[in-house]
Structures are given as structure tokens and as C-alpha cells.
Amino acid sequence: MTTLSPIWPAQLDHLRLDSNDPSALADFYATTFGFQASPLGADVQLLQGPGRRLIIGAGDPGARPYHGYRVADRRQLHDIRSSLQTKGVNIEPSPSPLFDEDAVAVRDPDGWLSVFGLPRTGLPSHPVVNTHSALTLSGRLQHVVVATDNLARMTAFYEDILGFTPSDYCSADVHDPTTRKVAFYRSDPEHHSFAVFSASEVRCDHHAYEVDSWNDIRDWADHMSSLQIKLWWGPGRHGPGNNLFFMIKDPHGHQVEISAELEIMPREMAPRVWPLEERSLNLWGPGWIRD
Ligand SMILES: [Fe+2]
Structure with missing residues (x-):
């Protein structure tokens, strides 16, 4: 019998992209890929569009500090944590402001951080867009x-x-x-x-x-x-x-x-x-x- 991984189903929910000029990078993504920006803190912005969101912050130019995967429910998140702990994997604190605090962050051998979590509520909503533009694509x-x-x-x-x-x-x-x-x-x-x-x-x-x-x-x-x-x-x-x-x-x-x-x-x-x-x-x- 095959043991199924608890990682299924998970969808890519967001990424964090860093820049030495985060405002300019946020402007580029907002204009080019149809996002609306909301400040989340000093030098950190939440970019949201239809079905897409990014965090853009200050840091090494071009760095991508984490990849956020949304899971189905809290039971799945528990199973992911247990599975990784059983395998002796070091679980790091989640750096993502878009997931609840119990998100599970794990670093791969090259240093990329994957974060598995459930979306946090209470974040800024973006305004409705009624006219055709990149924001509606x-x-x-x-x-x-x-x-x-x-x-x-x-x-x-x-x-x-x-x-x-x-x-x-x-x-x-x-x-x-x-x-x-x-x-x-x-x-x-x-x-x-x-x-x-x-x-x-x-x-x-x-x-x-x-x-x-x-x-x-x-x-x-x-x-x-x-x-x-x-x-x-x-x-x-x-x-x-x-x-x-x-x-x-x-x-x-x-x-x-x-x-x-x-x-x-x-x-x-x-x-x-x-x-x-x-x-x-x-x-x-x-x-x-x-x-
Ligand atoms: Fe691709």
C-alpha cells in the first residue's frame, strides 16, 4: 500500500520578492502584472490581484525569501508538521504575514524556504475594479x-x-x-x-x-x-x-x-x-x- 504524502492538496499562494528599492519593484509588478499595493509595514507591501498576491520587501536585490503554499485545512497542516517532525526535519518559524501563525516553514538543501499554511484573515482588501485593465486580466x-x-x-x-x-x-x-x-x-x-x-x-x-x-x-x-x-x-x-x-x-x-x-x-x-x-x-x- 502506498503512503500518501500530506502535502496534497497545496497551491502556491504567494511569494516574497526582495529589492534594494522595494517601492520601485512593487510599482513594476503592480503596473506590469496587475496588482494593487497595500502597505503591511515598513518597507513591506502586499500586492493583490485576481487570484494572485505577492509580498515585496526590502532586502537583497532579486532575493526570493520564501514560497507560500496554501493547504486545505488545519488537519492537513497538522499532518504536514507531524510528517516532517517524524523525518527529523527542522521546522522554522513562519515569516509570512499572509498565513496564520501555525504555518510550517521548512528549508530545502539550497536554502529556499517553503511555508505551508492557512490564509490569515483581516488583511487589507483591495478595491473592486470595474474597468478593463491589467487588474482585471x-x-x-x-x-x-x-x-x-x-x-x-x-x-x-x-x-x-x-x-x-x-x-x-x-x-x-x-x-x-x-x-x-x-x-x-x-x-x-x-x-x-x-x-x-x-x-x-x-x-x-x-x-x-x-x-x-x-x-x-x-x-x-x-x-x-x-x-x-x-x-x-x-x-x-x-x-x-x-x-x-x-x-x-x-x-x-x-x-x-x-x-x-x-x-x-x-x-x-x-x-x-x-x-x-x-x-x-x-x-x-x-x-x-x-x-
Ligand atoms: Fe514555468
Whole structure:
């Protein structure tokens, strides 16, 4: 009998992004990705849009101090805490102002902090927007991705300790698991809420907003055009996840993705393996092979 991980279901709820100029970064995300900003404290802002929210604060430029995953209920949160304690994992205090205080924070081997929690009530609401703008475009915060110089250590942590479900791998040799270069993980039926790419160093890779349709990708691209922001990659379609996408870069050089049609995979579905080549990363055109 398979023991199911308590991490299921969990959805990416928010990220914290840091900057040496947090006001400028908050202005960029508000304008470019349709957020309304509310102050949460000195140099910390809550950005909210339809289905998406971020914390932007003062810190190392381009740092991403934590990834917040929303769980279903308090029982699940208890089970996550117990599971991690049983495995001897150090549980840290939650730094997230968006989750209740009993949120569970755990650091991966590369130092990324995942926080599992339940949304806190009483936070500032954003005003209703009735006129069409970036603030009314769909775009649910959906996945976050990191790059690592030690993929095996990271995949062991996310699979064996946290209990994310592998959806797809990319490997140099599809018959040899030791040659894996990319791993996509789901924590609910959406193909991935987290992924990790092998690279020359530990760094942010990208985060993504899932829209309702291909037409929304058109509308977002037209919106980027109105801001004189060039698409950095795409439009295209990823092999793993089968999602339509484009990406732009934020002021700290981090990629941000607009995605649609992300594949739905039942929990029991086994992971597949793709060759690490441009076509796997973009079925329509040039791939982004991480260095
Ligand atoms: Fe992505």
C-alpha cells in the first residue's frame, strides 16, 4: 500500500520578492502584472490581484525569501508538521504575514524556504475594479521554479521529505535517471506547482501566473507591448505540462511567465521522462537551456 504524502492538496499562494528599492519593484509588478499595493509595514507591501498576491520587501536585490503554499485545512497542516517532525526535519518559524501563525516553514538543501499554511484573515482588501485593465486580466499565481547545482539532493528532498509528486523529468539520457536535469512536481492535479532545473549555480529561475485561455495570453502580451516590454521567451508551448507560455524579465533580471492550458494529472499518474533538448522545453521554437 502506498503512503500518501500530506502535502496534497497545496497551491502556491504567494511569494516574497526582495529589492534594494522595494517601492520601485512593487510599482513594476503592480503596473506590469496587475496588482494593487497595500502597505503591511515598513518597507513591506502586499500586492493583490485576481487570484494572485505577492509580498515585496526590502532586502537583497532579486532575493526570493520564501514560497507560500496554501493547504486545505488545519488537519492537513497538522499532518504536514507531524510528517516532517517524524523525518527529523527542522521546522522554522513562519515569516509570512499572509498565513496564520501555525504555518510550517521548512528549508530545502539550497536554502529556499517553503511555508505551508492557512490564509490569515483581516488583511487589507483591495478595491473592486470595474474597468478593463491589467487588474482585471486573469492570472492566478501558480508555480515557482528554482535552479540548482545539485539536482539529486534537491529532488530527494522534494520527493522523499516534502512529498511532492513528480510529474515529468527531463534527462540527458531518458533511460538513465542519474542524468536528470529537470524535475516538475505537483501538489494538486495541476502538472507542477514547483520545478527545479539543473544549472551552474543556485538561483531563482522563474515564477508563473496561470490564465484562463490563449486569448488571455494575447491580452497580456498586448499589455506588455503597451508598456514597451519585450517578450523574453515565447510565445510557445512547453512539452512537460503542455502549457502555452511567454516570459518577460523583471527589474532584477528574473523571468516571469504567463501560462495557459497547464496539464491536469491525476495524483496516481506516474512521472514521464523527456529528453533534455530545446523541443522539450518549447515545442514551437527555441528552448531555454539553463547554463
Ligand atoms: Fe514555468
